[in-house]
Amino acid sequence: MITIPYLTAVSTYFSYGLLFAFGQLRDYSRLIFDWCSTNNLHGYAPICLAHEDFYIRRLYHRIQDCFNRPISSAPDSWVDVIERYSNDNNKTLKRTTKSTRCLNLGSYNYLGFGSFDEYCTPRVIESLKKFSASTCSSRVDAGTTSVHAELEECVAKYVGKPAAIVTGMGFATNSAIIPVLIGKGGLIISDSLNHTSIVNGARGSGATIRVFQHNTPAHLERVLKEQIAEGQPRTHRPWKKIIVVVEGIYSMEGEICQLPEIVSVCKKYKAYVYLDEAHSIGAIGKTGRGVCELLGVDTADVDIMMGTFTKSFGSCGGYIAGSKELIQYLKYHCPAHLYATSISTPSAQQIISAIKVILGEDGSNRGAQKLARIRENSNFFRAELQKMGFEVLGDNDSPVMPIMLYNPAKIPAFSRECLRENVAVVVVGFPATPLLLARARICISASHSREDLIKALKVISKAGDLTGIKYFPAAPKKQEEEKDRIKLD
Amino acid sequence: MYVRALPTTDVNRNTEWFTYPGVWTTYILILFFSWLLVLSVFHCSPGMAWTIVHLAHFTVTYHSFHWKKGTPFGDDQGIYNRLTWWEQIDNGKQLTRNRKFLTVVPIVLYLIASHTTDYQHPMLFLNTLAVFVMVVAKFPHMHKVRIFGINGDQ
Numbered sequence: 001m002i003t004i005p006y007l008t009a010v011s012t013y014f015s016y017g018l019l020f021a022f023g024q025l026r027d028y029s030r031l032i033f034d035w036c037s038t039n040n041l042h043g044y045a046p047i048c049l050a051h052e053d054f055y056i057r058r059l060y061h062r063i064q065d066c067f068n069r070p071i072s073s074a075p076d077s078w079v080d081v082i083e084r085y086s087n088d089n090n091k092t093l094k095r096t097t098k099s100t101r102c103l104n105l106g107s108y109n110y111l112g113f114g115s116f117d118e119y120c121t122p123r124v125i126e127s128l129k130k131f132s133a134s135t136c137s138s139r140v141d142a143g144t145t146s147v148h149a150e151l152e153e154c155v156a157k158y159v160g161k162p163a164a165i166v167t168g169m170g171f172a173t174n175s176a177i178i179p180v181l182i183g184k185g186g187l188i189i190s191d192s193l194n195h196t197s198i199v200n201g202a203r204g205s206g207a208t209i210r211v212f213q214h215n216t217p218a219h220l221e222r223v224l225k226e227q228i229a230e231g232q233p234r235t236h237r238p239w240k241k242i243i244v245v246v247e248g249i250y251s252m253e254g255e256i257c258q259l260p261e262i263v264s265v266c267k268k269y270k271a272y273v274y275l276d277e278a279h280s281i282g283a284i285g286k287t288g289r290g291v292c293e294l295l296g297v298d299t300a301d302v303d304i305m306m307g308t309f310t311k312s313f314g315s316c317g318g319y320i321a322g323s324k325e326l327i328q329y330l331k332y333h334c335p336a337h338l339y340a341t342s343i344s345t346p347s348a349q350q351i352i353s354a355i356k357v358i359l360g361e362d363g364s365n366r367g368a369q370k371l372a373r374i375r376e377n378s379n380f381f382r383a384e385l386q387k388m389g390f391e392v393l394g395d396n397d398s399p400v401m402p403i404m405l406y407n408p409a410k411i412p413a414f415s416r417e418c419l420r421e422n423v424a425v426v427v428v429g430f431p432a433t434p435l436l437l438a439r440a441r442i443c444i445s446a447s448h449s450r451e452d453l454i455k456a457l458k459v460i461s462k463a464g465d466l467t468g469i470k471y472f473p474a475a476p477k478k479q480e481e482e483k484d485r486i487k488l489d
Numbered sequence: 490m491y492v493r494a495l496p497t498t499d500v501n502r503n504t505e506w507f508t509y510p511g512v513w514t515t516y517i518l519i520l521f522f523s524w525l526l527v528l529s530v531f532h533c534s535p536g537m538a539w540t541i542v543h544l545a546h547f548t549v550t551y552h553s554f555h556w557k558k559g560t561p562f563g564d565d566q567g568i569y570n571r572l573t574w575w576e577q578i579d580n581g582k583q584l585t586r587n588r589k590f591l592t593v594v595p596i597v598l599y600l601i602a603s604h605t606t607d608y609q610h611p612m613l614f615l616n617t618l619a620v621f622v623m624v625v626a627k628f629p630h631m632h633k634v635r636i637f638g639i640n641g642d643q
Contacts (some may be wrong), residue, residue: 002494009492009511010518016506017519054561192498196564199500203566214496431562435506436494 002393002437004406005471009028012406013185013434019408023058055186055431059408062133064090066415066427072099075107076115077447100323103456105442106426108167110283110399111370113354120353122313124346131345141330143342147471151348152319158355159307160289161321163328167336168343170308171197174320176336178274179205181304182241189220189271190245190301193252198245198276208233213422214253217261220244224269243304248280248291252433252441254394254401257279259291260335270305282312283399288358288371294397296424309347313354317343374399374446377453381444384457389470393439402428402439403460403469410467411438417463423456503560504578507571513590520546520598536606540616543602546595547619554591557628563626571642575626576633583629595623 021056027050056452060067066086073080080099086092107114127147137143148166166171178201182188190198193214201208210227213219224242231238234412244266246257259275266273272423285293290307292299299305304326308318320330331337358367378399385392391404405411408429429438444453464470492510506512520542527538559570560577569577579585599620602637606612625631635641 004494004510006490006492006511009509010492012513013511013515014519017515048563051557051561052560052563056563079621116497192500211498211500213498219498230576319640430506431502434492434494434496434509435502436509 002404003391004436005402008406008471009436012408015408016430016435019059019196022123023054025269026058027054030305049303059430062089063089063412063415065093066412068218069424071097074115075104075109077103077104077109077112077445077449077452078102079424080109081419090351092094100419101421102422102424103452103459104424104445106424107445108279108311108443109314109445109447110279110312110374110443111288111314112445113312113350113356113357114445114447115314117314117353118358119357119364119366120350122348123353127313127349128346133346134344135342137341138339139337139342143448145345145348147345147348147352148342151343151352154352155319156321156354158289158359159305159319159321160292161305163324163326164319164321165327165330165334165337166317166319166343166348167334168317168318168341169336170310170318172336172340173306173308173320174276175201175204176340177306177330177334178202178243178245180330180334181205182207182243185237185240187239187242188245189223189227189242191194191215191247191250191257193250194245194247195251195276195278198247202245215255215258217265221265221269224265224271228269229345242269243274244271245274245276248275248277249284249398249400251279251400252402252428252439254398254441256284256291256294256395256398257300259295259297263297265302273301274304274306275302277305278318279305279311279400281307282354282358284397286371288312288367308483309351313351315347315350315354317347317351328454370446374444376447377446378444380450381442381453381457383459384453386472387475388457388461388464389472389474390460390464391469391471400441400447403464405429405438405440405467405469405472406436408438410469411440413467414440414463414469417466418459421459421462423459425460499580500578501560501580502562503565503569507578507587516594520594531639534606536602536612539602539605540600540612543565543598543616544619546598547623550595551623551626558640562568572633573640581632583632588627592624592627595620 065086070082071079072082078101081102082099083096084093085096086094113120131145135143135145139148152164152166155166156162162180167176174197178198182205184206188202188205188207188209189212190202190209191214192211210223212223228239230236244262246262249256263273281290282288284291287293292302303322305317305321309315356362358371360367375397378401379396379483382392382394382396382401385401387404393402393404394400405427411427412430415425418425425440425442427440433439494509497505497508499508523545524538524542527534527541531538550567554575555573558573559567579587599616602616
């Protein structure tokens with residue numbers, strides 16, 4: 001639940017109105033300038049329509065240096081960020097050869113597999129020497145190696161389903177699989193804050209799409225009742241299939257899905273449940289098995305479980321886990337399996353090794369240590385930020401914590417101030433978030449040490465004071481000291 | 490003083506910002522401050538300033554609500570390219586609270602402008618024309634109607 005001070009909401013609208021007005025003024029003057037100058041491209045259609053591009057040209061480009069920062073080292077807890085400069089007010093950015101070592105609060109490196117790992121990396125290098133960097137083929141032609149077969153078995157066992165299929169790209173897993181599962185005459189009910197990959201897949205399937213209020217099982221039930229009663233649009237025939245799509249952890253809010261209630265609603269109305277665990281697999285739950293383990297939901301109740309390997313496993317690609325018949329059907333029909341290049345073999349080996357470490361099958365307890373550390377780090381960081389007066393979203397135990405900024409001017413201010421103090425944060429604004437709710441999203445990793453977190457807190461507090469984002473009153477200091485004493489004891 | 494921001498079910502990013510708290514107040518405050526600005530810049534009478542604000546409001550809102558079509562984002566893939574902003578808000582549902590508020594604002598502006606100018610011509614004529622066009626454009630029956638093909642698709 002996001003609580004905004006009313007004055008901040010009004011001032012944010014004012015700011016966006018001003019930016020919009022200035023953007024329109026500049027567009028009009030550009031129109032006049034171009035009318036006077038000659039154009040040697042007569043008869044050619046414009047590449048993109050002027051109004052479609054407006055947001056990118058007039059708002060995004062002004063603060064371009066806060067996004068897409070190139071890095072020159074592995075995304076560990078500390079990362080080398082390459083410095084850039086601009087001679088034309090951020091329209092183009094040029095890289096220099098210098099880089100700064102910054103604390104990395106932006107990478108989805110939840111379990112610390114993002115850099116050299118003593119168990120995984122030697123095995124990946126061995127696999128690279130044996131199988132080479134790419135299979136150069138799709139899975140059905142010549143792209144299935146023994147490592148791929150082992151990976152699918154390993155993933156299915158880890159997630160708790162009978163079978164799994166693995167694709168080479170996480171985004172493409174959603175956008176290529178959803179059109180195969182459902183088509184015209186079906187109904188997709190998706191959470192209002194679902195990721196673009198799900199939206200793309202749903203739009204590409206041709207099914208009717210309805211949206212329910214974020215994480216509200218009561219509204220989902222209302223939408224289901226209404227849609228089942230009405231049937232397909234215009235013909236009012238019963239729906240061929242209903243799939244409800246939810247995510248485990250929502251990456252922009254850090255909130256954990258209310259899975260038990262949603263599964264019970266879907267069971268009642270006989271709809272299928274599609275769970276996207278991109279951010280929650282490997283990061284939450286006692287053995288890292290995701291949101292089902294955390295909330296005590298039987299994996300047999302969730303029909304299709306999807307996830308990606310980019311966040312907790314330090315690799316690339318995505319998987320779908322389900323019943324044997326479902327996976328068999330997907331292997332015959334899914335274009336990501338039939339035509340796309342298979343996941344590269346060293347990356348597959350990285351995933352297998354990472355899963356072995358998490359489950360403790362490599363003979364050490366590093367996996368359990370990592371899981372405990374990420375939970376501890378997330379809870380400590382979130383509690384400290386809330387004590388300082390920041391508005392932090394997300395549930396306890398979730399390693400994603402967005403700090404609300406709201407005003408558009410605070411987005412670049414916070415980001416640049418943090419970079420000046422050698423802390424790299426990710427800031428997000430419209431259109432990835434609603435207009436009013438711009439935020440800085442912090443991702444905590446198991447590889448962050450306590451000193452790293454304390455340094456980050458100091459820097460964020462200073463940047464927060466400068467930009468004025470401590471919207472809540474800070475907890476009084478005496479209580480803080482007492483709590484610290486109790487913690488140490 | 491805090492307000493709650495509940496996430497909406499509107500998927501159209503061009504219009505969902507209008508469902509959050511604080512928009513109506515900002516709209517009214519912008520109108521009030523622009524009246525003060527016009528008064529201080531042009532040194533005219535309050536009535537003349539209200540007329541100027543009313544006509545400027547008519548131009549700006551007619552252009553952005555009822556003339557410009559589509560969304561300023563490329564990745565909507567053109568599904569709203571035939572709809573003006575007015576036809577997009579609230580998913581096309583008519584007579585919602587937002588629409589009623591946006592219909593009342595030009596009417597109230599008209600009343601203030603005509604009252605403060607003592608119903609004199611030519612301001613009265615211009616104001617009446619503006620409010621007539623504004624209100625007719627917002628009727629539920631005018632949803633997706635293009636008179637004489639004006640602003641229609643190619």
